[in-house]
Amino acid sequence: MKRIIFLSYVLLGIVVLFSSCEKDDDDDTVAESNFLIKESLFNSSSLVSFDMITSTLEDGTSATCFQIIFSANPVESGPFCPVTNDDVAGMGFYDGATNPGLRVFAEALLNDIESDGYNMVNDDGTVNVDNFSGGTSSDNSYCLEAPANDDLQLTFIIPAEPKLATSNNEIGEVELIGLSLDGVPVNGDPPSAINGPAMGGPGGGGTEINFPSLDPCGGHHDPAGYYHWHFVPQVVNQVLEANGITEIACTKVEQTSAIELFGFAKDGFPIYAYANEPTDLDDCGGRTATTTEYPDGVYHYVASTTVAANVPKCLKGVAANNSFRFQ
Amino acid sequence: MIIMISPFLSFGHNPLAAKYNLEAGAQASLLTINLSQNGVNQALLKKYSKEKLEEMSQQEWKELIVDYIKNNFSLSFDKKEIQLKKGGIKLGSHQTDLKFVLPPVSKNIETIDIHIPAFQENEHHQTIFYYNLNGNADHAILSSLNNYQITIQFSTQAQASSQFWYILIAFSTLILIFLIKKNTEPNKNKVLALY
Numbered sequence: 181m182k183r184i185i186f187l188s189y190v191l192l193g194i195v196v197l198f199s200s201c202e203k204d205d206d207d208d209t210v211a212e213s214n215f216l217i218k219e220s221l222f223n224s225s226s227l228v229s230f231d232m233i234t235s236t237l238e239d240g241t242s243a244t245c246f247q248i249i250f251s252a253n254p255v256e257s258g259p260f261c262p263v264t265n266d267d268v269a270g271m272g273f274y275d276g277a278t279n280p281g282l283r284v285f286a287e288a289l290l291n292d293i294e295s296d297g298y299n300m301v302n303d304d305g306t307v308n309v310d311n312f313s314g315g316t317s318s319d320n321s322y323c324l325e326a327p328a329n330d331d332l333q334l335t336f337i338i339p340a341e342p343k344l345a346t347s348n349n350e351i352g353e354v355e356l357i358g359l360s361l362d363g364v365p366v367n368g369d370p371p372s373a374i375n376g377p378a379m380g381g382p383g384g385g386g387t388e389i390n391f392p393s394l395d396p397c398g399g400h401h402d403p404a405g406y407y408h409w410h411f412v413p414q415v416v417n418q419v420l421e422a423n424g425i426t427e428i429a430c431t432k433v434e435q436t437s438a439i440e441l442f443g444f445a446k447d448g449f450p451i452y453a454y455a456n457e458p459t460d461l462d463d464c465g466g467r468t469a470t471t472t473e474y475p476d477g478v479y480h481y482v483a484s485t486t487v488a489a490n491v492p493k494c495l496k497g498v499a500a501n502n503s504f505r506f507q
Numbered sequence: 508m509i510i511m512i513s514p515f516l517s518f519g520h521n522p523l524a525a526k527y528n529l530e531a532g533a534q535a536s537l538l539t540i541n542l543s544q545n546g547v548n549q550a551l552l553k554k555y556s557k558e559k560l561e562e563m564s565q566q567e568w569k570e571l572i573v574d575y576i577k578n579n580f581s582l583s584f585d586k587k588e589i590q591l592k593k594g595g596i597k598l599g600s601h602q603t604d605l606k607f608v609l610p611p612v613s614k615n616i617e618t619i620d621i622h623i624p625a626f627q628e629n630e631h632h633q634t635i636f637y638y639n640l641n642g643n644a645d646h647a648i649l650s651s652l653n654n655y656q657i658t659i660q661f662s663t664q665a666q667a668s669s670q671f672w673y674i675l676i677a678f679s680t681l682i683l684i685f686l687i688k689k690n691t692e693p694n695k696n697k698v699l700a701l702y
Contacts, residue, residue: 312526312528312539312541313528313539314528314530314537314539314606316597316604318595318596318597324601324602329646331646373600373601374600388597388599389599389600389601390599390600390601390602390604391601392601392602402524403524403526403541403602403635404524404526404633404635405635405646502630502631504523504631505631505633505650506524506633506635506648507648
């Protein structure tokens, strides 16, 4: 019997040794409270951990923040780039000379790209697609379609209590806007094809283009491998319709018929999708009103149902200094 | 048509991230680098004025980027440093791509040392380094948390170590089951004997 007890202790020790290498999230679970951000609001299937930390904000002050970690790519995505010029795939913001604007990645856009002097369609009708495997030529233009890496984890750091900034935080070129309840990053204006920030004299950006495609719900993968939104997808079909696009529709995200919490901006305020866009929005597309989640009223951003992209153009609050990273 | 876009904003590629992809081949290896043009500009604007960069010819601009990448890259296979030599660059308004041909990688490689401090001047920059070496595909992330350097071990020691623990657990469990069985069997006999 003594041998059994001894061996049981040995086994227990081994189990403890192994389990000590993993973080025990249960001990660090943040209690539901009066904070706007609550663990229960997020999609538990992609949520990895939800902790409170102290972090530096962009205004240099220190504040209690939520550190929320998600597994990457929790939502269905695609299609992005057409295989041939007969296919209808995703969409993109074309800023070439011919018919610029939000366009469907299909024959009409491909013809305009060719007309503007970019070599994206081959003689056999196939489309040049760069899937980041390295087999591209500098003589061709490409529709960009980065592959997914589901092994990534995404970390967001959001102030636990939103702090109003002294002036609006205009979403700039390097900024993230926030995250969806699934833990998908939300970024600012969608990518263009031509008029990027190139330098190096006239034609510094090169004579051919790399044109990132969004799927019909308004997201795509970063070359690092994680999917992110450039649209609030719950009302993207209204935006497509408002922009005269009927060939594609978002079918992978249910379109809201009422008022739906989409996620949180990096300043900690919620982002909502309204089936009927309110008329009392401020300069950042926000308003204060009661919602199902916040019956006492809350300031929140509202996704546009007409403007592409329909994400907030500015934020009212201060974000954490390093609000996003992948690992 | 209700639409608002700014031609000066482009975000498809996270400007805070760069992607390096190393694909090993039998005759040669290929390193592909995908950079956000925004990230490139941000980094070079820390060293050069905007006017100077805009005045450059396209060729000068290409050479500046290639030199920057080469000067901020260190890769060693089993402590043998690999130089970036033959390569090409494709400029893009949104994304700039570079390719370099590297030597083949030994099938018995044990370690890769990577140090890519490029773009660390861009606050919160991260580089994701994908590799596929003889079927061993994975990625590493370089950031300020690891000072933009990492060593990847391909040694069998780690596998052997984990195998040792699994064998130990399995062996201990078997002994425990054996002893429990042995101790319970006489009791069973005693109970049977009572009837």
